Amino acid sequence: MKFDIAIVGAGVLGSFSAYHALKAGKTVLLIDASTNPHGATVRNFGQVVPSGMNLNLWRNLGRRSLEIYGELTSFMHDALWQHGSLYVASSIEEAGLLEEMHEINRETNYSSKLLTSTQCRKHISPLKQSYCHGGLFYPQEMSAESTLLMKYFWKLLKDEINLHFKRASLVIAVEKVINGIEIRCSNGEIYISEQVLICCGHQLSRIFPQLLQTEEMQLSKLQMLRTQPIVGVKVPGNLLTGLTIRRYEAFKSYPNYKNLPAPQIGPDLGKFGIHLLLRQSTDGSIIIGDSHEYFSAQDSETLDYEFRQEISTLMVAEAKRILDLPHCNIARTWNGYYSQENSREVLLTSAAENIHLVTGIGGKGMTTGPALMERVIKSIFEENSLEECLIYDQ
Ligand SMILES: Cc1cc2nc3c(=O)[nH]c(=O)nc-3n(C[C@H](O)[C@H](O)[C@H](O)COP(=O)(O)OP(=O)(O)OC[C@H]3O[C@@H](n4cnc5c(N)ncnc54)[C@H](O)[C@@H]3O)c2cc1C
Known part of the structure; x- marks a missing residue:
């Protein structure tokens, strides 16, 4: 045939x-x-x-x-939901970028809602007041x-x-x-x-x-963590944080992006390309990630397979800076790889x-x-x- x-x-x-x-x-x-x-x-x-x-x-x-x-x-x-995405600003300047983005969304007819810090914490109860300076919520986005x-x-x-x-x-x-x-x-x-x-x-x-x-092709290694189920805590949809606002392409074109003061984080988060994303599964466990280490396209058959405790420790510490969780016990870890042109x-x-x-x-x-x-x-x-x-x- x-x-x-x-x-x-x-x-x-x-x-x-x-x-x-x-x-x-x-x-x-x-x-x-x-x-x-x-x-x-x-x-x-x-x-x-x-x-x-x-x-x-x-x-x-x-x-x-x-x-x-x-x-x-x-x-x-039970594998695909529309619970939205919430970007949480960790500073007034990041909150300013979210406001600009909301304006663009209105012009391009993409639904979003600016949330105050209190509204963010109502949406995601363990979100720490000390971290959250407001948020931008996209109701139609999905998680799988x-x-x-x-x-x-x-x-x-x-x-x-x-x-x-x-x-x-x-x-x-x-x-x-x-x-x-x-x-x-x-x-x-x-x-x-x-x-x-x-x-x-x-x-x-x-x-x-x-x-x-x-030469234009690069490989990325990402380290990921999954906690044990966390009872009584709800993190609906996708949670994206201050470091993500600084990393994602969407925000980079704004004039104010260049004026963002350096984030208040240790140098190692930057060294391993860490920006915190979180998503909760139906069993209550939370996926925490991710880090980025880069390799040449020639390395695709011999990619580094090591799990680095150092990265895990940094990501857990950053997650604890953002969320007040009863525990952050890690049940599983894995590496993922993708190619990027x-x-x-x-x-x-x-x-x-x-x-x-x-x-x-x-x-x-x-x-x-x-x-x-x-x-x-x-x-x-x-x-x-x-x-x-x-x-x-x-
Ligand atoms: C840790 C991590 C987190 C991510 N988070 C997100 C996210 O939240 N949102 C998002 O949009 N993207 C995310 N991404 C990116 C996204 O997962 C990738 O862009 C996407 O999965 C790439 O899909 P793919 O089909 O190109 O590759 P793959 O999913 O890797 O599939 C390639 C397939 O090709 C097969 N294959 C290869 N060579 C051969 C061959 N010669 N013969 C037969 N079969 C072959 C392999 O077996 C494999 O099944 C993430 C990626 C990683 C690693």
Whole structure:
């Protein structure tokens, strides 16, 4: 059988590509090296936060992604919620940036609400008065329990008759042959497809390394923590803090961003690229993260795997500065990795006619991936350049 499209990699980018191609009536082969989702897509916070993206392109992709996730909520009510995002300012100056952002939101018709410190603490009861100088709330933003979401999503896709889902198959070669594109797997299986789309996450050395391991591509290692369940404490939706306001692209374009005084934090938080994000799961545990250590694209097969207690200690201390929790006992820790293309903020390229690659979306794949891949699939079947996916909004 010859497929209309073969998609290599079933993280958020590959899986949503399959979803959109199936909606367009195409026959789809989806192949992943693993039996269960294990990439960045299931190691993340599951925060769907268009509010953090820079205006125009990425904000718009995030807003469209919220609509796409909305199509799925009825299939995954315990894995995807619309409980909003709250940015909490840790200084008057950060609160000023939130006010500016609220104004822009009004102009661009993206719903947000400025909250006083008291209102923030009403929303998130353990928030410390000493930390909170006001907040900005985005009611329509979503949170996902990523592992569960992907489990449901893979199941949903598997039930589609036009999808052939091949797990535990590592693709080792993709090349043009007389009757289409041939996809070869390490277990000897061979498939033929009209189009091929490769969404390989941070695994850059396996197929077309010359296109993926570029100077503009970087790898990030992130360290994450999950507390034991914390009874009697409610942290609804996504909680983003002062250091996040300083890190996220959305805020960087404002004149007042440059006037922010240096944050009152120790140098080590900066050294490990730590900014605090928190999200509570249904069992009451809280995910705390994240840190950022950077590596060259050439390192994708030999990435540092160490867990650093030092980073964990710093993140717990920062969480305690923000929230008054009965305990902060850590039950689980893990590292996540993603690739990030620094010049265009994502790599969209073609290796040859009908062979396409999309990766390097960095820390915004859960927020913007579903909508980006909708555009990518449309471009592929309308035979437009993938680059066009990035120029509609500029
Ligand atoms: C700790 C952490 C926290 C994050 N938090 C957020 C957040 O809150 N919000 C947000 O928007 N984004 C977040 N991100 C970013 C987001 O998770 C990523 O942008 C996104 O998951 C990348 O998706 P992907 O499909 O490109 O890669 P992946 O999820 O890594 O999937 C790639 C898949 O390709 C498969 N594969 C690779 N090579 C082959 C091959 N040769 N053959 C077969 N299969 C192959 C792999 O097995 C893997 O399943 C976070 C990331 C991390 C690491």
